[in-house]
Amino acid sequence: MSPTDLIGRPVPADTSLLTRRVTVAPGMCGAGSLFFGQLGDWTWEAVKAASGTNVYAARSADGHPTYLSFYYFRVRGSRHIQPYGIAFGDEFDVTSRVFDLGPQSVMTLHRLSRPGTPATGLDAHEFYDEQREDCLYVENYNRWVSRSRQGSNKGLVEASPAGHRHEHLPQLPAAYSPRGICGRARKTGTFHEAGIQGRTPSKPFTTGYTLDRVRDLNGAGLMYFASYFSIVDTALLRHWRHLGRDANHFSRRTVVDHRIGYFGNADADAELTVTVTLWHSDTVPGDEIADVAVTEAASGRLLAVCSVQQLLEET
Numbered sequence: 001m002s003p004t005d006l007i008g009r010p011v012p013a014d015t016s017l018l019t020r021r022v023t024v025a026p027g028m029c030g031a032g033s034l035f036f037g038q039l040g041d042w043t044w045e046a047v048k049a050a051s052g053t054n055v056y057a058a059r060s061a062d063g064h065p066t067y068l069s070f071y072y073f074r075v076r077g078s079r080h081i082q083p084y085g086i087a088f089g090d091e092f093d094v095t096s097r098v099f100d101l102g103p104q105s106v107m108t109l110h111r112l113s114r115p116g117t118p119a120t121g122l123d124a125h126e127f128y129d130e131q132r133e134d135c136l137y138v139e140n141y142n143r144w145v146s147r148s149r150q151g152s153n154k155g156l157v158e159a160s161p162a163g164h165r166h167e168h169l170p171q172l173p174a175a176y177s178p179r180g181i182c183g184r185a186r187k188t189g190t191f192h193e194a195g196i197q198g199r200t201p202s203k204p205f206t207t208g209y210t211l212d213r214v215r216d217l218n219g220a221g222l223m224y225f226a227s228y229f230s231i232v233d234t235a236l237l238r239h240w241r242h243l244g245r246d247a248n249h250f251s252r253r254t255v256v257d258h259r260i261g262y263f264g265n266a267d268a269d270a271e272l273t274v275t276v277t278l279w280h281s282d283t284v285p286g287d288e289i290a291d292v293a294v295t296e297a298a299s300g301r302l303l304a305v306c307s308v309q310q311l312l313e314e315t
Helices: 034-051 124-129 179-188 225-242
Strands: 004-008 017-023 067-076 091-100 105-113 135-146 199-201 205-210 254-262 271-281 287-296 302-311
Touching (some): 017 034, 034 067, 034 091, 034 105, 034 225, 067 179, 067 225, 091 124, 105 124, 179 254, 179 302, 205 225, 225 254, 225 271, 225 302
Antiparallel strands (some): 004 017, 017 091, 067 135, 067 254, 091 105, 105 135, 205 271, 254 302, 271 287, 287 302
16 A cells, blocks of 8 residues: 555535545655655646646646656744654654646645644745744745756756646746746856855855766656755765764764755766855754755856755763
C-alpha cells in the first residue's frame, strides 16, 4: 500500500484543495534531498488533481514534452518541526492548495501538521500571515518549460501543455506573489541584495561541484530539482569543515527557513561553482543565514540562488 492515502479528495466545488494522511517511508527522508523530493512530488500530485492536466506526460501544442519545472521552492519550519528532522514512521496531514498564476505558471502551498493538530482549509492569508510553530509550510512556484534544443538542458523555454486548464483555480493575492522576489534574485544573484539587518557577513567561501550524471539528473535527463538542495548542502558542509566545525553537528542543525530560486539548468558533467556567505546574527548566538549562489563555471551562468536560515546546536 502506498504511504500516501487521500483523506479528502478534491470535490467539484473546490478542486484546488487536496488533503491526505501520509506516513513517511525510508525513501522520503534523510540527511540529503529525499524529503524535498517528496515535497515536490506532492506538488505535482496536487497540480494534477486541481487542473486535470497529466503533469507526468504533458505535451505542448506542437507535441513536444513539457515539464512542470520548479522556479521557487521555500520551506519554513521551527524548532518544533523542520525538514531535516523528519524520520520514517512520522505521520502528517498534508493540506495543499493550488493557485492560478496564468497559463504558464502555478503556485502550490502545502501545510504539514501532525495528526490531531487543529487545522482548517489552507488559504493564502493563513499561509503567509498566521503560520503556526507546530506546522511545516511549503511554497512551490512552478513554470511549464520545454527544451529548445534536443539533447541539451540549456535554454529551456516556456511551453504550456495543450488543453491545460487553470482559470477555475483561485487567484493568489498579488501581495503574496513570489515573482518580484525571484526577479530581483535572478538579477542580483542573491535573495539579500540589500544585506540583512542585524547580521554580519563572513568572508565568502567558494567550492566546485561536478554535476553527477548518476545522482543529479531526473528521468527526463534534466537537472533534478531536489539535487539543487544536495548541491547546496554539499557546499555548506565543506564550508562547515573549513571553519573547523564538527561535521556531526552539521547533521543536528535546525533549518527554519530554506528557499531556492531555480534560474537555469545544466548538462551532465558540467562544472559548477558554489559560493557561500554566512550572515551571523548580531544578537542570537548560533543563528546563521547562508546566502548561496550556484553558477556554471565555464560561462558564469546563474543556475540557482539559495538562502538557508539554520540554528546551530548549543555546545
